Amino acid sequence: MSPRQPPRDDDPEDVLQGTLDMLVLRAIQHEPMHGWGITDRLEQWSEHVLQLGQGTLYPALYRLERQGLIESEWQVTENNRRARYYSLTAAGRRRLATEVASWERLSRAINLVLKAART
Amino acid sequence: MSKRSDDLDRGLDEEIRFHLDQEIQKQIRLGHSPEEARRKAYVRFGGVEPLKERTRDEFRPALVQDFFRDMKVGARMLTRTPAFALAAILTIGLGTGAATAVFSVVNGVLLRPLPFPESDRLVRLFQLDGSNRRNNSVSGPNFEDWQSMTRSFVSMARMSFWGPVAVAGGAEPVLATTTVVSKEFFQTMGVQPAFGRGFAPDEQQLGGVPAAIVSRAFWQRSLDASPEFGRRALRMGDRAYAVVGVMPDGFEYPNGTAVWLARELNPPDTSRTAHNFQVIARLADGVRLEVAQAEISTVSRGLKERHGDGTWMSDAGIVPLLEQLTATSRPALRLLFGAALLLLVIAVLNVSSLLLARAAARRRDFAVQLAIGAGRARLVRQLLAETSVLCLIGGVIGSVTAAWGVRALVVLGPRSTPRLAEAHVDWTALAFALGISTVAAVVLGLLTSLGARDAHLSSTLSDVGRGGTLSRRGVLTRQTLVVAQVALTLLLLAGTGLLARSFVRVLAIEPGFSLDDALIVDLTLSDGGSNFRQRRIAQIDGLLERLRGVPGVTGAAMTSGFPLGGGNYANGQFFEMATADEFKSYVDILRLGPAAKERAGFAGFRVTSAEYFRSMNIRLIRGRLFENTDTTDGGHVAVISESLATARWPGRDPIGRYVQFGNMDGEQKSLRVIGVVGDVREITLEAPPVALLYGFYRQRPNSVWRVSFVVRGPSPETLSRVVPQLVRDVNPDLPFQLRTVRQAFDAALSNRRFSLLLIAVFGGAALVLAMLGLYAVIAYLVEQRTREIGIRMALGATSMDLLRLVAGRGVALAMAGSVAGIGGVFLLGPFVRDQLFLVGPGDPLVLGVVAAVTVLASLTASVLPARRATRVSPVESLRG
Numbered sequence: 001m002s003p004r005q006p007p008r009d010d011d012p013e014d015v016l017q018g019t020l021d022m023l024v025l026r027a028i029q030h031e032p033m034h035g036w037g038i039t040d041r042l043e044q045w046s047e048h049v050l051q052l053g054q055g056t057l058y059p060a061l062y063r064l065e066r067q068g069l070i071e072s073e074w075q076v077t078e079n080n081r082r083a084r085y086y087s088l089t090a091a092g093r094r095r096l097a098t099e100v101a102s103w104e105r106l107s108r109a110i111n112l113v114l115k116a117a118r119t
Numbered sequence: 120m121s122k123r124s125d126d127l128d129r130g131l132d133e134e135i136r137f138h139l140d141q142e143i144q145k146q147i148r149l150g151h152s153p154e155e156a157r158r159k160a161y162v163r164f165g166g167v168e169p170l171k172e173r174t175r176d177e178f179r180p181a182l183v184q185d186f187f188r189d190m191k192v193g194a195r196m197l198t199r200t201p202a203f204a205l206a207a208i209l210t211i212g213l214g215t216g217a218a219t220a221v222f223s224v225v226n227g228v229l230l231r232p233l234p235f236p237e238s239d240r241l242v243r244l245f246q247l248d249g250s251n252r253r254n255n256s257v258s259g260p261n262f263e264d265w266q267s268m269t270r271s272f273v274s275m276a277r278m279s280f281w282g283p284v285a286v287a288g289g290a291e292p293v294l295a296t297t298t299v300v301s302k303e304f305f306q307t308m309g310v311q312p313a314f315g316r317g318f319a320p321d322e323q324q325l326g327g328v329p330a331a332i333v334s335r336a337f338w339q340r341s342l343d344a345s346p347e348f349g350r351r352a353l354r355m356g357d358r359a360y361a362v363v364g365v366m367p368d369g370f371e372y373p374n375g376t377a378v379w380l381a382r383e384l385n386p387p388d389t390s391r392t393a394h395n396f397q398v399i400a401r402l403a404d405g406v407r408l409e410v411a412q413a414e415i416s417t418v419s420r421g422l423k424e425r426h427g428d429g430t431w432m433s434d435a436g437i438v439p440l441l442e443q444l445t446a447t448s449r450p451a452l453r454l455l456f457g458a459a460l461l462l463l464v465i466a467v468l469n470v471s472s473l474l475l476a477r478a479a480a481r482r483r484d485f486a487v488q489l490a491i492g493a494g495r496a497r498l499v500r501q502l503l504a505e506t507s508v509l510c511l512i513g514g515v516i517g518s519v520t521a522a523w524g525v526r527a528l529v530v531l532g533p534r535s536t537p538r539l540a541e542a543h544v545d546w547t548a549l550a551f552a553l554g555i556s557t558v559a560a561v562v563l564g565l566l567t568s569l570g571a572r573d574a575h576l577s578s579t580l581s582d583v584g585r586g587g588t589l590s591r592r593g594v595l596t597r598q599t600l601v602v603a604q605v606a607l608t609l610l611l612l613a614g615t616g617l618l619a620r621s622f623v624r625v626l627a628i629e630p631g632f633s634l635d636d637a638l639i640v641d642l643t644l645s646d647g648g649s650n651f652r653q654r655r656i657a658q659i660d661g662l663l664e665r666l667r668g669v670p671g672v673t674g675a676a677m678t679s680g681f682p683l684g685g686g687n688y689a690n691g692q693f694f695e696m697a698t699a700d701e702f703k704s705y706v707d708i709l710r711l712g713p714a715a716k717e718r719a720g721f722a723g724f725r726v727t728s729a730e731y732f733r734s735m736n737i738r739l740i741r742g743r744l745f746e747n748t749d750t751t752d753g754g755h756v757a758v759i760s761e762s763l764a765t766a767r768w769p770g771r772d773p774i775g776r777y778v779q780f781g782n783m784d785g786e787q788k789s790l791r792v793i794g795v796v797g798d799v800r801e802i803t804l805e806a807p808p809v810a811l812l813y814g815f816y817r818q819r820p821n822s823v824w825r826v827s828f829v830v831r832g833p834s835p836e837t838l839s840r841v842v843p844q845l846v847r848d849v850n851p852d853l854p855f856q857l858r859t860v861r862q863a864f865d866a867a868l869s870n871r872r873f874s875l876l877l878i879a880v881f882g883g884a885a886l887v888l889a890m891l892g893l894y895a896v897i898a899y900l901v902e903q904r905t906r907e908i909g910i911r912m913a914l915g916a917t918s919m920d921l922l923r924l925v926a927g928r929g930v931a932l933a934m935a936g937s938v939a940g941i942g943g944v945f946l947l948g949p950f951v952r953d954q955l956f957l958v959g960p961g962d963p964l965v966l967g968v969v970a971a972v973t974v975l976a977s978l979t980a981s982v983l984p985a986r987r988a989t990r991v992s993p994v995e996s997l998r999g
Contacts, residue, residue, distance in 0.1 A: 035134060036141035054138065054164045058131070068188075074130070083137050084130065 020060055022099040023050070025069065025092055032087035034077070035061060061086060069095050139164060189504030196505060203477055204509070207470045211513025211559060212520060213884060214466025219517055219544065219552040220524030221459040221877075224532070225452050226551075227542030229445050234369050236309035237401075241440040242408070244275070244398040244415060246432040253436060257398050259388030261422060261432055265398070268418045271411035273403045276303035277396035279382065280373055282825065284643065286341070286854075287354040293341055293854050295377040297355070302383060307401050308372060312364030315349065322363070323383040330381065331360035337377035338365045353378065357651075373397065391430045392709075393782075399440065412437045428712060448536045450953045451874045457950075458611055462881045465607050467559045469888045470509070472600040474567040476899060503564035510563065514556030518549055531876065533869040569596065594900070598932055601896050604889040605936025606943060609973050611882040613944045614951065616965035618875040621956040625871060630682060631799030631808065632735040634860045637674075637831035638838040639681060642846065642855040644824050652820045658849055659816055662828060663728060665845040672832035674734035677816060679726040681827035682801045683867040686725075689822065693780040693812065694718040695767070699754055699789050705781035720767040722759070722812045723801070724783040726823045729815070732758070732796055734829055740764075742774045742794030745815045755818045757790035763810035764795045780812060784821035790814065804867050805956050835859040874954065886973070889936075890980040897929045898984035908988050918989040925988045929981025930974060937970045 027038045027045075038061075039054045064070045069092035075085045088096070139160050146156030197204035232238045244265065246254045257265075257277065266275045279299040286295040302323045305311055312332055322330040331353050333342065342348050342362065352359040360380060371377070388395055402411055419435035522544045532539045642662075644655050659677050666675035680686030694708045695718045702708050708715050729745040731737075740761055749756050757778060764773045773792045781787040790812070798808035816823055830838055839857050846855050865872075901908070908921060916924075948960025958965070 034137065036138040039138075040141075040145070054142070058135070081137060081140075082133070084134050 019103075020056065021064060021069075022096065022103065024057070024060055024064065025088060025096040025099070028070065028086050028088055029093075029096060032073070032075075032085040034083040034085050036083075038086070064092070068092075135164075186500065186504055189501050190508050192501070193505030193508045197508060200477065203473060207473055207509050208513045208516060210466045210470050210473075210888065211510050211556070212516030213888075214463035215510075215514050215517030215552055215555055215559070216520030216524060217517075217881060217884070218456075218459045218463045218555055219521035219548055220528060221452075221456050222551045223521060223525045223544050223548040224528050224539065224542045225456050226545070226547055228448055228536055228538050229441075229452060231538070231547075233372075233441055233444070235372070238440065240273075240402040241308070242400055242402060242411065242437050243440055243443045244400055245436050245438070246394070246419070247434040247436055248431050249433045251434070254394060254431070255397060256394035257396050258391045258394050258430070258432075259396065260391045261419075261430060262396055262398055264422055265415065265418060265435070268421075269411075269414050271403055271406045271414045272400040274303045274307040275398060275400035276307040277301045277382070277398050278304060278373060279395050280376075280397060284355055284378070286378065287852050288352050288359070295337060295341070295353075296371075296375050297378045297380065298373055298376040299380045299382045299385070301396075302381065304379070304399075307399055308370075309401070310367065310370050313367040314346070315362070315364035317364060318381045319363075323381045325383065325386060327381070327384055329358045329360040329384060330363045332364040332366060332379045333362055334366050334371050334377045335368045336371070338362075355380075373399075391426060394431075408437065408439065444537050448539075451870060454614070454951055454954050455874060455877050457947075458614060458878045458881045461607050461611050462885050463555060463559070465604050465611075465885045465888050467562055468600050468604045468607075469892045470559075471563050471566045472597050472604075472892050472895065474506070474563060475597050475600070476895060478567055499564065499568040502568050503560065506563040506567065507557075507560040510556040510560035513559075514552050517556070518544060518552045521548065521552065528877075531873055533873050534866065535870065566596075566600075594903075597896050597899070601889070601892050601932050602936040602939065604885075604892050605933050605973060605977065606939035608882070608885040608889040609937050609940025609969060610943045610947065611878065611885045612969040612972065613940070613966060615875070615879045615882040616969045617951065617955055617958055617960060617962060618871070618878055620958045620962060620965055621954070622868075622871050622875050624957040625804050625868065628800060628804050630804060631797050632682065632737050634735060634829070634831060636835055637829055637860045638835040638842065639858050639860060639863060640828040640830065640842060640846065640855055641681075641858065642826055642828065642853055644826065645850050645852050655820045655823055656817055658853070659728065659823075659826070661849040662846065665848060666828065666830050666842070669830075669833065669838070669841055669845075672830060672838075674730060674831045675828060676731040676734035677728040677826050677828050678731050679816075679823050679826050680723070680801065681829070681863070682799050683804065683863045684802060686801070686825075686827065688723060688725075688802065688809075689783055690721065690723045690809065691780070691782050693720050693722060693778050693783075695720065696777040696779050696789055699777050699791065701777070701789075702779060704787040705779055708779060720763070720778075720810075722763050722767075722780075722810045724780060724812055724814065724822070726784075726814045726816050726819050731813075731829075734831060735799075737799060738797035740795040740797060741772075742792070744794055744796075745813075747817075749815050750817060755786075755788045755790045756793045756815060758794040758796055758813040759792055760798050760808065760811040760813075761795055762798050762808050763812060766810050778812065780814075784814075784819055786819055786821050788818075829860075835861075871956075886976060890976050893929055893932065893977055894980040894984060896932070897925060897981045898987070900928060901925055901984050901988045904988075921989045922982065922985050925985035926978060926981040929977055929985075933974050933977030933981075937973050940973070941966055941970065 023042055024038060027033060027041050033041065035057055036054075039057055042050050061070070061072075065072055065086070068089060070086050071089050072084050072086045074082055077083050142160035142163060143153070143156045146159045147153060149156075151159060233241070235241060243255070244257065246257050246261065248254060259277075262275075262277045269275075278301065281297040281299060284295055284297040286293055286297075302318065305317055311317060313335065315332075317332070318330055319328075322328050333348075333353075338344060338348060342351055345351070348362045348365060351362050353362060354360075355378075360378075366379075402408070415435045415437055419432055422430060423433050525542055525544055529539055529542055640662075644658050663675050663677060666672060678686070680688050694702075694705070694715060696702060696708075708718065711718075727745070729747050729749075732739060732744050741764075742758075744758060745756065757780075759773060767773065768776065773795060776792045777789045778792065779787070779789050796813075799811075800806065801809050801811075830842070832838075842857065843855075846853055904925075908925075911921065911924075944966060945961055952960055
């Protein structure tokens with residue numbers, strides 16, 4: 001996965017989009033965060049492997065909110081700036097759990113295939 | 120909604136700006152120059168504008184979902200302030216409930232189509248005389264000419280409503296409402312018998328086979344719902360009618376008819392001045408009412424030209440059947456519907472001021488939301504969602520209440536209201552409830568956001584520290600709402616007052632007779648045989664004698680037309696004659712042509728027993744009353760009412776004059792006036808007395824068949840235990856009904872009582888709501904001015920001063936509302952004039968009392984919170 005390039009308008013990335021959604025949900029699993037915080041956190045956690053085209057984040061956030069998986073609220077940051085904070089809803093929590101489970105199944109399967117091919 | 124406002128709404132611009140700023144700072148921290156950091160941040164973010172476009176795409180279809188989410192949030196907010204929510208929901212429920220209940224009745228009685236196919240095409244036709252007076256009855260020849268000379272109608276039928284007729288041959292003798300109809304009737308109505316058949320040709324000709332068609336209710340009640348009804352014959356008078364058909368359930372036109380007979384069995388009516396028929400017609404396809412009206416008018420004027428004095432008809436009118444049936448109920452229902460809508464408006468205004476008070480408490484909320492760019496539209500939407508939750512729950516409660524309310528209205532409502540019994544909360548009424556709830560929600564949402572605008576005007580966050588205060592403008596809005604509530608309440612109270620005063624005026628009417636409670640026996644005499652006159656007299660004498668034999672009875676009498684409705688009220692033209700036998704018959708005088716007019720008079724014709732006037736305490740003014748020595752053989756005698764005496768013989772003595780009234784009962788013997796008695800109120804209490812001529816039953820039994828007996832002495836309860844047996848002793852086949860004089864008065868007053876009761880309930884509810892609203896505003900002002908009050912007390916103001924200061928505001932508001940309300944009374948008064956009796960819509964006494972009640976109630980509502988002001992401790996308040 002290398003979304004280093006800025007995303008093109010004709011994103012052929014249904015799978016990737018699903019993955020991005022999962023990552024966003026994961027990022028805010030334990031505490032509400034604003035948009036920039038989410039990109040920053042994903043970069044750090046992935047040891048800077050995942051460098052999101054940051055602009056792609058917002059459509060995803062709005063979509064997730066519309067689907068009722070996350071909700072947002074304006075809050076004041078430590079630096080006294082106003083920012084929109086996103087947090088998981090109960091539905092979002094359930095979605096995250098199933099996404100993670102199926103991702104793990106998938107990656108395990110892929111790993112098995114890769115190992116089998118080596119022997 | 121435009122893209123731009125969407126962006127503003129979501130605060131997307133600001134969100135992106137924040138993001139970029141954060142990124143720039145991060146890049147600076149990583150050691151880049153500010154310029155370089157900025158460039159990097161933008162590159163890493165990607166194109167801003169395409170992004171916004173995509174985000175909008177995600178956002179746009181979400182409006183509806185958003186609204187539901189807002190409603191969820193709204194519902195959550197409401198559960199946080201349950202007392203407020205309950206008060207608001209109940210108030211809206213009260214308003215919508217009252218309006219929906221009255222609407223259901225209006226819809227059921229006035230609007231719902233009649234249960235006939237294409238019933239909106241059905242019309243009634245009536246004659247108009249030279250002075251444009253309406254005569255619902257039409258003569259046979261005029262009807263036939265209408266029928267043959269007009270083209271606006273597919274079919275036209277005539278009917279002759281007989282009212283209750285004694286019918287034997289069923290399960291037991293009953294009074295069956297009977298109508299004689301012409302052969303076009305069922306086709307015109309578009310309804311055919313459900314079982315059996317319509318009349319056959321040989322049942323629709325002179326001297327044909329007597330046949331009857333019955334209503335389903337009659338078939339079930341009196342023919343045991345037997346499928347072999349064809350074997351049953353109904354005996355009416357000296358004829359036996361075979362039952363040939365049963366109409367579908369609910370078809371009882373006209374007027375609850377149970378038995379229909381064919382008119383053609385009887386000889387045709389050849390007199391153009393004998394008005395025996397009601398005419399119903401069905402408009403031809405595509406013919407508008409006005410066109411039909413123009414045609415029938417032209418035809419009728421042509422008939423007048425051709426026949427001159429041979430017909431009383433100068434013109435003709437047309438009215439849709441539904442309108443004709445509901446004409447008498449319409450004004451009262453219109454008034455009550457208006458009152459219910461007023462109550463609804465008051466309820467909405469009341470909740471609106473509650474919401475404004477809460478908006479004040481939530482101002483900090485609003486201010487924060489506005490400050491961080493939530494956008495006004497967003498705020499309005501949130502408020503609308505909240506008021507929608509309120510009003511929809513209120514509307515549901517209202518609909519449920521309405522279902523009960525309608526049942527109460529049906530029970531309490533006047534019996535004379537057509538179709539009232541069938542009124543219920545149906546889909547139309549539910550749609551109405553939903554409609555008014557929605558309108559209420561929108562009005563409330565907008566009014567509240569008007570108040571919430573203040574949040575923006577003074578939206579510095581520091582300012583909201585105190586929380587819960589309204590700006591000057593918010594206070595003004597609340598006060599305006601209170602004034603409006605008081606004004607509308609005063610309107611309702613004035614309506615109540617005017618109806619109450621009218622009611623009192625009606626109660627004060629001298630009906631012209633006086634009876635402590637007495638029993639009335641309504642009875643239809645049995646007729647069979649050729650010597651029916653003797654039979655009638657014998658039955659009357661037999662019953663009178665038995666009634667007088669009951670221990671304690673002090674009076675028993677018979678009349679063909681008991682006052683206050685329900686009698687057999689025939690009215691017509693009579694002629695005065697110089698001697699007892701100047702002319703042999705009524706028609707002989709008619710032949711005089713214009714010269715007959717000199718002799719003509721108009722009066723109602725009633726037939727009574729000798730003791731009638733004494734039993735009813737009807738005053739004898741001149742001459743004498745009937746004696747049992749006035750026999751069949753001697754000259755016929757008549758007693759007339761005072762108003763007939765002054766109308767026909769002003770300033771002259773009517774005693775000893777001869778009158779020919781043969782068109783009333785076919786008896787051509789002249790009547791000699793022997794006495795003048797006081798007037799009585801007959802059809803209603805309110806209507807001025809009708810000129811009456813009374814005949815004596817032994818001399819004029821021809822038209823005596825539906826009669827009422829009045830029995831006084833023992834209590835009606837005691838009497839009603841013994842009377843049925845006495846009636847059966849006279850003739851076991853006589854159908855009868857018992858009622859008391861008190862019930863007769865109740866029935867005569869029921870319309871007014873119903874309107875008064877309902878509007879009084881509405882007015883009372885309105886007053887309570889308005890006073891609660893006023894109380895809340897004053898209490899709020901007191902709270903807000905605690906500091907000021909403290910200072911005043913510190914400066915030596917007495918409790919009285921403070922009371923005056925605070926309560927004065929409430930009273931001032933109430934006065935302003937009262938003045939506006941009185942203005943409204945003068946504006947709307949003309950619309951209720953037809954419901955008033957001897958009271959003008961601007962009656963000073965009523966308006967004075969109502970204004971005084973309003974202001975006094977306001978004083979109470981203001982003094983309660985004001986007293987709290989006097990207990991303010993100066994020190995506390997200044998510290999706070």
